[in-house]
Amino acid sequence: MRCSSLRIRHSLILFLLGAGLAGCSTLSQPVVRTYDVRAYGAAGDGKALDTEAINKAIEAAAAAGGGTVWFPAGIYASYSIHLKSNVALYLDAGATILAADPPPAGTPGGYDAPEPNAWDKYQDFGHTHWHNSLIWGENLENVSILGPGRIFGKGLSRGYGPKDPLPGEPRPPRPPIPSFPPPDVGTATAPFGYPNPRDTLAAGIGNKAIALKNCRNVILRDFTIYHGGHFGILAIATDNFTIDNLKIDTNRDGMDIDCCRNVRVSNCTVNSPNDDGICLKACFGLGYVRATENLTITNCQVSGFEEGTLLDGTLKPKPPGRGGPTGRIKFGTEGNGGFKNITISNCMFTYSSGLALEEVDGGWMEDVTITNLTMRDIVNAPIFIRLGARLRGPDNPPVGVARRITISNIVASNVSPAHGILISGIPGYRIEDVTLSHILIEYKGGGTKEQAARAVPEDEKAYPEPGRFGTIPSWGMFARHVQGLSLDHIELRALTEDLRPAIILDEVKNADFDHVKALSAAGVPTVVLKNVDGFVAHNCPGLPDTRRDQPVADEKL
Numbered sequence: 001m002r003c004s005s006l007r008i009r010h011s012l013i014l015f016l017l018g019a020g021l022a023g024c025s026t027l028s029q030p031v032v033r034t035y036d037v038r039a040y041g042a043a044g045d046g047k048a049l050d051t052e053a054i055n056k057a058i059e060a061a062a063a064a065g066g067g068t069v070w071f072p073a074g075i076y077a078s079y080s081i082h083l084k085s086n087v088a089l090y091l092d093a094g095a096t097i098l099a100a101d102p103p104p105a106g107t108p109g110g111y112d113a114p115e116p117n118a119w120d121k122y123q124d125f126g127h128t129h130w131h132n133s134l135i136w137g138e139n140l141e142n143v144s145i146l147g148p149g150r151i152f153g154k155g156l157s158r159g160y161g162p163k164d165p166l167p168g169e170p171r172p173p174r175p176p177i178p179s180f181p182p183p184d185v186g187t188a189t190a191p192f193g194y195p196n197p198r199d200t201l202a203a204g205i206g207n208k209a210i211a212l213k214n215c216r217n218v219i220l221r222d223f224t225i226y227h228g229g230h231f232g233i234l235a236i237a238t239d240n241f242t243i244d245n246l247k248i249d250t251n252r253d254g255m256d257i258d259c260c261r262n263v264r265v266s267n268c269t270v271n272s273p274n275d276d277g278i279c280l281k282a283c284f285g286l287g288y289v290r291a292t293e294n295l296t297i298t299n300c301q302v303s304g305f306e307e308g309t310l311l312d313g314t315l316k317p318k319p320p321g322r323g324g325p326t327g328r329i330k331f332g333t334e335g336n337g338g339f340k341n342i343t344i345s346n347c348m349f350t351y352s353s354g355l356a357l358e359e360v361d362g363g364w365m366e367d368v369t370i371t372n373l374t375m376r377d378i379v380n381a382p383i384f385i386r387l388g389a390r391l392r393g394p395d396n397p398p399v400g401v402a403r404r405i406t407i408s409n410i411v412a413s414n415v416s417p418a419h420g421i422l423i424s425g426i427p428g429y430r431i432e433d434v435t436l437s438h439i440l441i442e443y444k445g446g447g448t449k450e451q452a453a454r455a456v457p458e459d460e461k462a463y464p465e466p467g468r469f470g471t472i473p474s475w476g477m478f479a480r481h482v483q484g485l486s487l488d489h490i491e492l493r494a495l496t497e498d499l500r501p502a503i504i505l506d507e508v509k510n511a512d513f514d515h516v517k518a519l520s521a522a523g524v525p526t527v528v529l530k531n532v533d534g535f536v537a538h539n540c541p542g543l544p545d546t547r548r549d550q551p552v553a554d555e556k557l
Helices: 002-028 051-063
Strands: 034-036 045-049 067-071 074-078 087-091 095-099 135-138 141-146 150-152 208-213 216-221 224-226 231-236 239-244 247-249 253-258 261-266 269-271 278-282 292-298 301-303 329-335 339-352 355-359 364-378 383-387 401-415 421-424 431-445 477-496 503-517 527-538 546-556
Touching: 034 051, 051 067, 051 074, 051 087, 087 095, 253 261, 253 269, 253 292, 278 292, 278 339, 329 339, 329 364, 339 355, 355 364, 355 401, 383 401, 383 431, 421 431
Parallel strands: 034 067, 045 074, 067 087, 074 095, 087 141, 095 150, 135 208, 141 216, 150 224, 208 231, 216 239, 224 247, 231 253, 239 261, 247 269, 253 278, 261 292, 269 301, 278 329, 292 339, 301 339, 329 355, 339 364, 355 383, 364 401, 383 421, 401 431, 421 477, 431 477, 477 503, 503 527
Antiparallel strands: 527 546
């Protein structure tokens, strides 16, 4: 009897203990707050405007202290969606947020109006406003857009007119576009030609899929952007920012990361035939200079195929006569705040322009490491580094700085012969400490003696683009106004005979070539030195070991 009583007591204790533990476990489970946009009135049929229902769901989540706003499968036509702190949008499989067509001109409604900006004279309309977007947030923290769904910018403008036709749709004639720059360029009101009617959009028209300003702790992950307008993503002064596993197939810029800090871009595929794919900027739109810094881009792919053909898998080149593809990774052109502490690794360029690093607005571009890139079918300079003097900012900013740049482990094939690797500072302002190593580039070749005789314009105040320089008189590399240039294990090939020198150094100080192979056609020099102060070449096939400690005015090797 006593044993039975003890067994009962032990069983009761174990039961109560288990119940207590279970209760603790239950109490410790997080409370998941999910706000279904359909519960707030969204139709999700692609016809009814769901703007109000979506924003109500976001406001409810924010009022509760945070939560997830859920878009189940469906098509949610909308105008401007307002992000809030501590709120995530989750686009489920089969869910699409559709940018609705703007209302007819002169009628109210549509996307939020572009906010006033006293600094709109220093960059174009698209870079200067954020509220006129499909999805936007300002002065927020702890914000996410997640999930396998899609953002479709069908009703967004790419900067000309109220909306941009989809691929295959007829393009209406453009209305007359005012001249650019306008007549008052160079005056106090428009020192650089902005604001300009050419790219200014009226209230009610949206031109960005996602816009962020002065935000922190932001995550964008897993969704797709199609036909994203002037910008698929435009983020300014957005810190602690993660962009991961996005697919973007769009009609202008894929993503612009502007004046942002502590940014991680990874595992993204961006197709943008008419503009840049992944673009770093540091504009003056905030009214002060702020660097883009502490940023990594890794495991990404960029291309310039016809819009939509990344997502449908056909990867169609652009038809002849419609301009070369862009679709690249680029720093600039806006560079007032500069670019610091940047790493790019393990990325692919396919049917696109090449890598571009540009500092032309007085900022400092420094401490940049780029490694492990593959490139195919590149339509201009595979590597373009430019220090210029456009200086689009207030109070006559001084020329900026470009220094401590290391680029390594690059393989490129079927590259346009027009420019080669192009590195150009300006008179009196050299690009400093550039190291290129373990690079193999195959150019198409075919350059002529006439092209070899060309003088390359400085054009230091022009828009920075390889095409501005025209065809370069060397086929593999042209470096001008550079101090501290190191080439290590570089091989440059011309697949058809090219009658230009392989490499030209012009006003370069302290160049060191080690294991550089770039064989030119018979009777054509491999390396041309012009106004070079300090040059060493060793272990270079086809070149004698050479050392020039004194300035060289003109020498062919």
